[in-house]
Amino acid sequence: MNVLVFNSGSSSLKYQLIDTASKKVILKGEVDRIGTPAKDAPRDHSVAMSMVFEKLGTQKVDAIGHRVVHGGPNFSSATLVTAETLKQVESISHLAPLHNPAAMLGVRACRDLMPKIPNVMVFDTAFHATMPEKAYLYALPLEDCKKHNIRRYGAHGTSHDYVSQKVAEMCKKPREKLKIIVCHIGNGASVCAIDKGKSVETSMGLTPLEGLVMGTRSGDIDPAAVEYLAKAHNFTLPQTITYLNKQCGLLGLTGKTSDFRDLLAMYDKGDQTVATAFDVFFHRIVKYIGAYVAVMNGVDVIAFTAGIGNNIPALRQAVIDRLGFLGIKIDPKRNAFHNCNSVTGEITGKGSRARIFAIKTEEELSIATQVEKILSVKC
Numbered sequence: 001m002n003v004l005v006f007n008s009g010s011s012s013l014k015y016q017l018i019d020t021a022s023k024k025v026i027l028k029g030e031v032d033r034i035g036t037p038a039k040d041a042p043r044d045h046s047v048a049m050s051m052v053f054e055k056l057g058t059q060k061v062d063a064i065g066h067r068v069v070h071g072g073p074n075f076s077s078a079t080l081v082t083a084e085t086l087k088q089v090e091s092i093s094h095l096a097p098l099h100n101p102a103a104m105l106g107v108r109a110c111r112d113l114m115p116k117i118p119n120v121m122v123f124d125t126a127f128h129a130t131m132p133e134k135a136y137l138y139a140l141p142l143e144d145c146k147k148h149n150i151r152r153y154g155a156h157g158t159s160h161d162y163v164s165q166k167v168a169e170m171c172k173k174p175r176e177k178l179k180i181i182v183c184h185i186g187n188g189a190s191v192c193a194i195d196k197g198k199s200v201e202t203s204m205g206l207t208p209l210e211g212l213v214m215g216t217r218s219g220d221i222d223p224a225a226v227e228y229l230a231k232a233h234n235f236t237l238p239q240t241i242t243y244l245n246k247q248c249g250l251l252g253l254t255g256k257t258s259d260f261r262d263l264l265a266m267y268d269k270g271d272q273t274v275a276t277a278f279d280v281f282f283h284r285i286v287k288y289i290g291a292y293v294a295v296m297n298g299v300d301v302i303a304f305t306a307g308i309g310n311n312i313p314a315l316r317q318a319v320i321d322r323l324g325f326l327g328i329k330i331d332p333k334r335n336a337f338h339n340c341n342s343v344t345g346e347i348t349g350k351g352s353r354a355r356i357f358a359i360k361t362e363e364e365l366s367i368a369t370q371v372e373k374i375l376s377v378k379c
C-alpha cells in the first residue's frame with residue numbers, strides 16, 4: 001500500500017510517500033513558510049497540500065496518514081477520519097495549541113482535494129494511554145481533572161513505540177519482557193518509561209510543554225512563575241504560554257539559538273553561557289532517567305533517538321556517565337560513531353548492567369504501518 005504521510009507544523013508541511021510492503025520511501029519533501037509574507041510562500045495549508053499533490057504527479061496514493069500530536073481523552077489509537085471524528089479532534093485543539101490546529105487544517109485540505117482517498121489520524125498521545133492513574137493524574141481536585149480532562153497525556157508516542165520495539169528486536173527479546181527507557185531528544189524532547197511493552201510514565205504532560213529542557217520550550221517550571229513572568233513582561237496568560245513554548249529552553253538560557261549543533265560549536269570555543277545551558281539540559285535528562293529507573297524498579301535498555309539523541313555522542317556520554325552508580329556504561333568508541341547521519345546501533349560499554357542504543361526513529365514509517373493496519377481491519 002502506498003501511504004502518504006503528512007506532518008503539519010504551523011508554518012511547514014513535511015511529507016513522505018511510503019510503500020508499506022517494501023518499507024521504502026518513494027518520495028519525500030517539505031513545504032515551508034506557509035502563511036508567511038515570504039516571496040512565493042503558500043497562502044495556507046490547502047495551497048501547500050495542492051503543491052504536494054502536484055509534485056506527486058501520477059504516483060499512486062492509497063491512503064493518507066496524518067501525524068496529530070494530541071488525541072485528548074477519547075483517542076487511544078489510530079483513527080479513520082470521518083466528519084464525526086474530525087469534529088471531535090478539532091474540539092480538543094486547545095490541548096496542543098501549537099500543533100493540532102495545523103494538523104486539522106491539513107486533514108481538511110486533503111479531504112477537499114482528494115475526496116476519494118481515506119485519511120487516518122495517528123496520535124502522538126495514543127501510546128501513552130496505558131499509563132496508570134498514579135502516573136497521569138495531577139494533584140488537583142479530582143473533579144477538575146475529570147470534568148476538564150486535565151491529566152498527563154504525553155507526546156512523541158509514535159517514536160517511543162517504534163524505538164522500544166526496535167531495541168527489543170535488537171536485543172532478540174520480546175518487548176513484554178523488558179524495562180526500556182527511551183530518550184527522544186530533538187527540538188522537542190521527552191523521556192518515556194516502557195515496562196512490559198507499555199508506556200508507564202512520560203515527561204510531557206497535558207501539553208508538550210512539560211518535562212525536559214527543549215530547543216525553545218522551558219519544560220518543567222513552577223506554575224507560580226507563570227504569573228511572575230506575565231507581570232514582569234506585561235503579558236496576557238496566552239502570551240506567557242507562547243513565551244514558554246517559543247522563547248525559552250536552550251534558546252532562552254543561551255540567548256543565542258536553539259540549534260544544538262551550533263551551540264555545541266560555541267561550547268567547544270569555551271562559551272560559558274552555553275556550558276551553563278548544557279548543564280541544565282543534561283541534568284534534567286539524568287533526573288528523569290533516574291526517576292524512571294525507580295518507577296520501573298530497574299532498567300534493561302536505554303535508547304537515545306531524534307536529532308540530538310541520535311547524532312550527538314557528547315550528550316549520550318554526559319548522560320550515561322552520570323548513571324555509573326547503577327553500573328551502566330557506554331562504549332566511547334562505538335558512541336562516537338553515531339555522530340551525524342542518524343544510524344542505528346548498540347553502544348553498550350563492557351560489563352554494563354543495561355544495554356544502550358542510538359536509534360534512528362522512523363515516525364513516518366510507523367504512521368504508514370498503522371494506517372495500513374486500520375484500513376485492512378475496516379475492509
Ligand code: ADP
Nearest residue numbers: 186187188258259260261306307308311340341
Ligand atoms: P524536531 O523533529 O523536534 O524538530 P529533530 O529531531 O530534527 O527535532 O532535532 C533537531 C535538533 O537536532 C537540532 O537542535 C539540531 O541541531 C540537532 N542535530 C544534531 N545533529 C543533527 C543531524 N545530523 N541532523 C539533524 N539534526 C541534528
